[in-house]
Amino acid sequence: MTQRAYVIDEMISAKSIAARVEALARDITGHFADTDKLVVVGLLRGSFVFIADLVRELDLPVEVDFLEASSYGDRLESSREVRIIKDLSGEIARRDVLVVEDIVDTGHTLLHVAQLLRARGPQRLEICALLDKPTRREVDVTATWTGFTIPDEFVVGYGIDYAQRDRNLPHIGKVRFV
Ligand code: IMP
Ligand code: MG
Numbered sequence: 001m002t003q004r005a006y007v008i009d010e011m012i013s014a015k016s017i018a019a020r021v022e023a024l025a026r027d028i029t030g031h032f033a034d035t036d037k038l039v040v041v042g043l044l045r046g047s048f049v050f051i052a053d054l055v056r057e058l059d060l061p062v063e064v065d066f067l068e069a070s071s072y073g074d075r076l077e078s079s080r081e082v083r084i085i086k087d088l089s090g091e092i093a094r095r096d097v098l099v100v101e102d103i104v105d106t107g108h109t110l111l112h113v114a115q116l117l118r119a120r121g122p123q124r125l126e127i128c129a130l131l132d133k134p135t136r137r138e139v140d141v142t143a144t145w146t147g148f149t150i151p152d153e154f155v156v157g158y159g160i161d162y163a164q165r166d167r168n169l170p171h172i173g174k175v176r177f178v
Helices: 014-031 048-057 108-118
Strands: 006-012 038-044 062-069 084-086 096-104 124-132 145-149 172-177
Touching: 014 048, 014 124, 014 145, 038 048, 038 108, 048 062, 048 096, 062 108, 096 108, 108 124
Parallel strands: 038 062, 038 096, 096 124, 124 145
Antiparallel strands: 006 172, 062 084
């Protein structure tokens, strides 16, 4: 696929992200203080950098698992039809679960994943999303913790891609077509 030319304008610095992740981890640690072993579920692929930083700041026993849901492909718009491409490796029945997502946009992905996981009978299920674009929401779903609320811009970096590019940027930037 040929890519339209674009530049990336920094929106959230690596330093701001690190400070926010630390604060989120403190809240999450407090919330799950009495857990045996928290299952942290990262939604692939966009959450891989965030989950790596977040779990290292959690002062809790944790297990890490991943789930991949279908996404944008190479487009800028959500398909609204969510399919599970890779399921969890472990069981979550009667466990404390934290779902870690990169961005809540229309909300379809998170709603679908939350319904799927709740049906498996976890003891507690909470959601932590790094970014939230509330003005784009089409279904009713809210993360328990949100890193940053952002305007309706297409963003990349810190694990988040545009057509599989730019996941390795240390900051979050907005895509501007030129
Ligand atoms: P939703 O189902 O519309 O909420 O879309 C959620 C998924 O779309 C996120 O997990 C991201 O993978 C992707 N997504 C949403 N907004 C952006 C963006 O600005 N940049 C890159 N991916 C995005
Ligand atoms: Mg995603």
